[in-house]
Amino acid sequence: MDLLGWWSDYTLRTVALGTATIGATAGVLGSFAVLRRQSLLGDTISHAALPGIALAFLLTGTKALPVLIAGAAVAGWLGARAAGGLTSVTRLKSDAALGVVLSVFFGFGLMLLTFIQRRPDATQAGLDTFLFGQAAALLQRDVVAMAAVGAAAVSLVALFWKEIKVQTFDPGFAASIGLPVARLDLLVTTLLVAAIVIGLESVGVVLMSALVVAPAAAARQWTDHLSGMVVLAAAFGAVSGASGALISASARHLPTGPVVVLCASLIVVVSLLAAPARGVVIRRARDRRARRRFGTRAVLSDLYALARQHDDPEHAHAAAVLEAMSGGRSGVRGDLEELERRGMARRAGDDGWFITDAGRARAERELEETS
Amino acid sequence: MRPAIQIEDLTVAYGDTPVLWDVDLEVPSGVLAAVVGPNGAGKTTLMKAILRLVEPAAGRVLVEGKPYAEQRRLVGYVPQRGSIDWDFPTTVLDVVTMGRYGELGLFRRPGRRERDLAMEALAEVGMADLADRHISRLSGGQQQRVFLARAIVQDARVYLMDEPFQGVDATTERAIVRLLRDFRRAGKTVIVVHHDLQTVEEYFDWVTLLNVRVVAAGPVQEVFDEENLRATYGGRIAFAAPGGPPGDA
């Protein structure tokens, strides 16, 4: 596929811009959802939106995107509030509340969809695409509307940036300085619903939640600042959305949702493994280096102690002795070899080791530092 | 001078279970006051009720003679350390700057002045060189000092602190005590929920012994004695003869 050829194709351009918008908005709001430990609220909202879509169609008879999205928004919002209400009013914990809302609303939605399917006006075929998403169906005016909603959501986040930040980080303190914490919470939930429903046609109900979680989780690995995280999440979301849509548009029988999720997941995996400071691979290498440094210091000081007990400075000590002094830790031989490489120890005979002058000097310096 | 805090007939219940019953309390200005009592005695609830974080079933709270709602700017709160997500992407300086958000109001961004105030506060608690550090890489004592710096920056007149000494090292404990005394010298009032009975007499001027009801309140010398302590912690409170417990005005 010609890398930039899609830009000149009207349809592909529309599709890419639309899904990029979706991804970016989801990334921004998703950052806050993830930080509030509400990652799965996104899943609940998007599944709960389904009956809203079906009812909107049943009540108005039209499949116009704004109408269906409105229905989705109402249902998703109600689902989110219901889950919260269940948690605060009953003994049900939040995970069960989310599970109940998610499965019941979604089941109800599926029931409505099949009910619609059996009706004589079988022009409902379009509703199926809401399950796994079909970005190819995007029209330019839809994209404009989505961009408007996305821009509004992001602007509100920017406007209330510091209030949302402190309310997410320390709600008790936020309340004590007079912030309306309940209303801020409601605002963020509502914006999250908005971010999710604009993506339902393209990415689908089942998988939209991944776009809320993955870019934000990936972004967190690269920066320690909230602003950086949100911007990066938006970027990751946009890239996942656009590439997913373009790839799925170029193949047949490939719904958009799963491809977008695969792109986003790729970004997450790379971030988790390779991000500087936090990435798993980086961390393991750093741990190894630290252990090596620690190990060689210990062995050097043991060699030094042994040397001081002997008149002959070149008296060789068996590696086994050094190992015993290190409490049976493995890797002592490696440490000895490392010391030899650095000129601080020397091998004698088969298995004997002794400390050099350079090593002695170093050991004495280190002793000074730690006392 | 108006007392810093006046509480009248305060009753707070969670559902149908009373946590604070008919509490009358007065804390004079410019003292370091401790609130002590067993677990579940309602100490944190008392704090939350003063801050209107929970809605009382009855009673009222006055801060320097006026209702709390009008005096919010005068009150600073240092909550318990436990509930924060330390992996949140923010730095030490950032957290301290949050203390100015109440002053800034809606829509205004923190600027140079806020940063400078935050740095000053950090210097006061000895954390200025850690300003750019991410909060997850702090020790328990350092975390507590960050929250104290946030409190300093609020420039309040009355401070409420919930177990600030819990789980901190000796250096931090000394720093906190020093800060409290600085506050007192500046005429501020500090009310501290305190868990360590050993240090009450050394650190505080005023003490309230609380166990759902106020058992005793007043200057440490007068009130912090064995009889009152037993009444507070003994598990059962028997009411004294009518006339009520000493200390409520």
Add this chain to the structure above:
Amino acid sequence: MTAAQLEIQAIAVCAAVACAVPGSFLVLRRMSLMSDAIAHSMLLGIVLAFYVVRSLQSPLLVVAAALTGVATVALVEAVAKTQLVREDAAIGLVFPLLFSVAVVLIARLPSGVHLDADVVLLGELAFAPYERWIAFGWDLGPKALWVTGTILVLNVAFVTAFFKELEVTTFDPGLAAALGMSPVVFHYGLMGVVSVSAVGAFDAVGAVLVIALLIVPPSAAYLLTDRLQSMILVAAATGALSAIAGFWLAHWLDASIAGSMASAAGILFLLALLFAPDRGLVAAARRRARRRWEFAHTMLAIHLFHHEGTPQAARESSMRHLGESLRWNDDFRERAVAGAAERGLVTRHDGRLTLTDAGRDLARRAVVR
């Protein structure tokens, strides 16, 4: 009722009860959303097995799906252990990935072999009676019934045999470890059971509705009862009821049986929420109303007692001051005082109140802990 209808209901009931039993433990262990993860990612196991055996009937599919379920749990925990994301985010990252791979693989199947995405979500319970198990010329009934029935029996056996261990590892993992039970073993054992149940139910009701069967009836039961044994039984009964009601709802509306079952479960949950004897919203509202008055009387008694004999007694016991300090409006104050007087707690005289001995007793008792 036709034989086919009876069979469908039997299958649905077996699936529902088979899920309700381990689902109760999921809810209690706060692992409800792990069922979300398992139900979605199970599809990958099924698809991979399908690639190998090219048949939808093979038991290999069941095995593969169950293994994928357990693998999902392990993967989520591995991701969470890196400390780079929280556990809820870990779930939200793992299952969409596995599910997406599955959907893409399905879409890429050579045409002629068709695994419909709708089936994935909805199951094909309506067609279940037509796949029968024929052995030695005997028609032993629908296969799905045998599958779900067997899983049901195995689940009940598992929970019965290990009831103590499951109970302790759920409520007190520390104690469990001290008693020599391995919480980890039972954790993965339970997840294995959940996965197998999910697979069995998947055939009947499709992916997402498995979640409904695992979580909703036990949640309803959680609102209705306090004891673990009753909770499991009530969950099973609720599940069975949802299955039957769902079937007839689908029949009436000519809609998906699976969706209707989930909706029916939801309605039963709502009923439990509203009308549960002690905890239901209706009961709680009534109790709150009654307690409000009792609470008011006690507050009044304590307030009067507290100020008795002090210099402020006169002021504190006046009706007007009471209204202010106890934050009661005039109407409430009148009714509270009247109620307290009726109970013999106070006497009224000249706009001032005096405590009776009974009132003093109440005040004393209220504060002793």
